[in-house]
Amino acid sequence: MQAEIITIGDEILIGQIVDTNSAFIAQQLNKIGVSVYQITSVQDDKQHILKSLREAEENADIIILTGGLGPTKDDITKKTIAAYFQDTLIQNKAVLKNIETLWEKYIKQPLSQVNIDQALIPSKATALMNKVGSAPGMWLEKGDKTFISLPGVPFEMKALIEQEVVPKLQKKYKFPFILHKTLLTYGIGESNLAAKIETWEDQLPKHIKLAYLPNLGKVRLRLSAKGNNKAEIIQEVDQQIKLLLPQIEDYFTGFEDQEETIEAAIAKKLTLKKQTLATAESCTGGKIAEQITAIPGASSYFKGSVVSYTEEIKKEILKVPKALIAKHTVVSAEVAEAMAASVLQLFSTDYAIATTGNAGPTKDNTTEELGTVFIAIATKNNVYSQKFTLGQPRIKVINKAVNKAFEMLNKEILKNR
Amino acid sequence: MQAEIITIGDEILIGQIVDTNSAFIAQQLNKIGVSVYQITSVQDDKQHILKSLREAEENADIIILTGGLGPTKDDITKKTIAAYFQDTLIQNKAVLKNIETLWEKYIKQPLSQVNIDQALIPSKATALMNKVGSAPGMWLEKGDKTFISLPGVPFEMKALIEQEVVPKLQKKYKFPFILHKTLLTYGIGESNLAAKIETWEDQLPKHIKLAYLPNLGKVRLRLSAKGNNKAEIIQEVDQQIKLLLPQIEDYFTGFEDQEETIEAAIAKKLTLKKQTLATAESCTGGKIAEQITAIPGASSYFKGSVVSYTEEIKKEILKVPKALIAKHTVVSAEVAEAMAASVLQLFSTDYAIATTGNAGPTKDNTTEELGTVFIAIATKNNVYSQKFTLGQPRIKVINKAVNKAFEMLNKEILKNR
Numbered sequence A, B: 001m002q003a004e005i006i007t008i009g010d011e012i013l014i015g016q017i018v019d020t021n022s023a024f025i026a027q028q029l030n031k032i033g034v035s036v037y038q039i040t041s042v043q044d045d046k047q048h049i050l051k052s053l054r055e056a057e058e059n060a061d062i063i064i065l066t067g068g069l070g071p072t073k074d075d076i077t078k079k080t081i082a083a084y085f086q087d088t089l090i091q092n093k094a095v096l097k098n099i100e101t102l103w104e105k106y107i108k109q110p111l112s113q114v115n116i117d118q119a120l121i122p123s124k125a126t127a128l129m130n131k132v133g134s135a136p137g138m139w140l141e142k143g144d145k146t147f148i149s150l151p152g153v154p155f156e157m158k159a160l161i162e163q164e165v166v167p168k169l170q171k172k173y174k175f176p177f178i179l180h181k182t183l184l185t186y187g188i189g190e191s192n193l194a195a196k197i198e199t200w201e202d203q204l205p206k207h208i209k210l211a212y213l214p215n216l217g218k219v220r221l222r223l224s225a226k227g228n229n230k231a232e233i234i235q236e237v238d239q240q241i242k243l244l245l246p247q248i249e250d251y252f253t254g255f256e257d258q259e260e261t262i263e264a265a266i267a268k269k270l271t272l273k274k275q276t277l278a279t280a281e282s283c284t285g286g287k288i289a290e291q292i293t294a295i296p297g298a299s300s301y302f303k304g305s306v307v308s309y310t311e312e313i314k315k316e317i318l319k320v321p322k323a324l325i326a327k328h329t330v331v332s333a334e335v336a337e338a339m340a341a342s343v344l345q346l347f348s349t350d351y352a353i354a355t356t357g358n359a360g361p362t363k364d365n366t367t368e369e370l371g372t373v374f375i376a377i378a379t380k381n382n383v384y385s386q387k388f389t390l391g392q393p394r395i396k397v398i399n400k401a402v403n404k405a406f407e408m409l410n411k412e413i414l415k416n417r
Helices: A021-031 A046-059 A077-084 A094-105 A113-117 A154-172 A191-197 A198-203 A230-247 A261-273 A286-291 A310-318 A322-328 A335-349 A394-415 B021-031 B046-057 B077-084 B095-109 B114-118 B154-172 B190-196 B200-203 B230-248 B262-273 B287-293 B311-316 B322-328 B333-346 B392-414
Strands: A002-008 A035-042 A060-065 A089-091 A121-122 A126-128 A137-142 A145-150 A177-186 A208-213 A218-227 A253-258 A277-281 A300-306 A351-357 A374-381 A383-389 B002-008 B035-042 B063-068 B089-091 B119-120 B126-128 B137-142 B145-150 B175-185 B209-215 B217-227 B250-254 B278-280 B302-310 B350-357 B371-378 B383-389
Touching: A002 A021, A002 A046, A002 B154, A021 A035, A021 A060, A021 A126, A021 A394, A035 B046, A046 B035, A077 A089, A077 A145, A089 A094, A094 A113, A094 B278, A113 A394, A113 B190, A121 A137, A126 A154, A137 A154, A137 A300, A137 A394, A137 B311, A145 A154, A154 B046, A177 A230, A191 A208, A191 A218, A198 A230, A218 A230, A253 A394, A253 B200, A261 A394, A277 A335, A286 A300, A286 B287, A300 A310, A300 A335, A300 B137, A300 B311, A310 A322, A310 B302, A322 A335, A322 B311, A335 A351, A335 A374, A351 A394, A351 B046, A374 A394, A383 A394, A394 B077, B002 B021, B002 B046, B021 B035, B021 B046, B021 B063, B021 B154, B035 B046, B046 B063, B046 B077, B046 B371, B063 B154, B077 B089, B077 B119, B077 B137, B077 B145, B089 B371, B095 B114, B095 B154, B114 B217, B119 B137, B126 B154, B137 B154, B145 B154, B175 B230, B190 B209, B190 B217, B217 B230, B250 B262, B250 B287, B250 B392, B262 B392, B278 B287, B278 B333, B278 B371, B287 B302, B287 B392, B302 B333, B311 B322, B322 B333, B333 B350, B333 B371, B333 B383, B350 B392, B383 B392
Parallel strands: A002 A035, A002 A060, A060 A145, A277 A300, A277 A351, B002 B035, B002 B063, B063 B145, B278 B302, B278 B350
Antiparallel strands: A035 B035, A089 A121, A126 A137, A137 A145, A177 A218, A177 A253, A208 A218, A300 B302, A351 A374, A374 A383, B089 B119, B126 B137, B137 B145, B175 B217, B175 B250, B209 B217, B350 B371, B371 B383
8 A cells, every 4th residue: 555645836846945744744644554655746737737646546546635725826736636537626515614714713804706716626526624724625536546635734734634634544444554663873874883783684574674864963773664463563673673772782872753853752751850951052043942842841841041142142141251261262161061050050950951162154263173062961960061073064063963962961861860 | 958856765755854955956956047847756666766767857858866875775876877877886986085085084984895885886977076975976968868866965965966066067058047036925815915916917928927825924926937038037027026016015025035034134134234133032932043043144143042931031031020920921012022122131232032922732821812922022212012823733833923023023124224
């Protein structure tokens, strides 16, 4: 059972937006046992969409389209689907009612003709009710194959996938079980890691697939397996992991749950222990705080941050002694540690992270090599730091520093179990 | 002249990563006059890659592949390309030299066989030297068609596109000129906007394409045109914009440069005027600071931020009076304004932004509706705020609030010209 995702829109093909919808849909499909064969992004062009529908129908059992369902003239998905199914568009009463309700609640203006026309769908389609927008999802069948068309606005698409598409797919088909398990390693390159575990890799059974995903200082190892016997698959993969772990113990830091980022793992632990965190960020510019607060409930463990982007703020708000900066420069272990200790005290928290570095592209007044970052962790009993040389460009330095900061904090929290 | 982008990797098809490479490549190609016909993401599977190469060769003149060039067993792109070109892999001396240099500088370990094998490329290929990683890019020709294979690691791919691929393409082909101009509008829905400009839209010449891009409180209008006479295209599009502007003047806020986000525009203005900025962020959790500091040179105008994620920090660090919070609750115009005024003073800046709101999913101790955000702007002479009702989910509230904050700040800076 395979799916193909087709994302429609010139904005994708000119690079004006990054297509994030496909990744979300692929994740949700994998969770229920549907593999994605291919993701195809096509233009707002009738012939191109028709061609991609024909090809997808050959490749896959489930075809999910997103985009091109808006009320304006450049939105042609609905008409094109009607043409593909040799069908006509008719008004769907339930969809119209839904649009009227949304308009009463949020827009508070009378419906225009284009708004009313949003309720037109192919006569062969079942409407999937969009509770957060005016474009309905559509579900069409052709033999055993299912075609699903969804709006391209991410939160509308997400709500429809979760509330409508997944339950309906599970009702219609019987899917196998897919398992992905990803191990996180830090501190070893991809090729050295591959050399280290070669014997183990060579004995892996054919139906368990291994992938290496290197990124910004970490290499993720993903094991994937698929089959009808869920218990057996879980057991087999677990057994392989048991064989693998002793060989990578110096580098292994944990499992990556697709839902669970390292900041989510930290969030869980801090919430459970009723402990709190603050950050003092220089080169990471608030990105650590931002990733922490992206998770609902952050206010129960995260008190806040001082983003000290100038020397003056480090001195005045964080009370880093002038003499210390003069002696070591702002990009130093000493200043990172002083920042961490200061924000811990200022915000009265159990943990604090501080970052200082030169992300580039210029070195400004620092003596350290471009891309050097010092990260400090402070607790009530201790403060320490680590130096990282993260190269260039700027964006890589910032992202790597954020990863490293979370990694250091996670280790510190684990120590205090 | 059309291109197709093929991104290779199971991690894309299971939704483990979002494919950001395609958008970057598409942007760079558009800039030099190459349209992208299709973006296709395929599995690490020889037959699937071969099939996508055959199809791309039919659709496009330039085929760019990314991914699958690593040193491990799941990386099969190189072998597959050799098979497609009925070619064999041979060691490229210059590539090997490059790998040796990188290893001496960064890895400081002897080369292993897998590292050496990174220098194997198809005999018919020209190597594109990767100065930041061990996997070389490859350039192959078949008649008039060009096939380019690049590593999937984003910063390696980017460096190769900019330094090797774009110059070589411009040398080989003569491209037309492509122009995209995007107008930003705020405060009007897609369908109302479409109704308002219908007459203008209907008179647009066929070769100028209009697209509506609605997202989080703004609608972008994109005009696209393509042709050999650059001056003529620019003039035609400008003329159409002149006709359009009077009809949308209540909503139009500026042009979107693909390079220039609103925070980049703010950065330019503040740098030029030697003025400074600080933020006090509650519900946005540091995201405003993070987006500002993502831009090189931020330290010349951005002093920093206080992320005050709890009531306690609002009182203690930002000195928001206890009585004010008690009277109005933390999610109020009064508290937003007090935060902005306080951080302006604390950091001695010319401008300050503050945000406070309930991003959800729960309302906590506030009385305002879920998704309510107050954003305040402070200057030396003035402080004021605006209330926004941004709905749900959390991530949408945060992102919309960040957009609105930049919009308010930009307007304030423009006022003070």
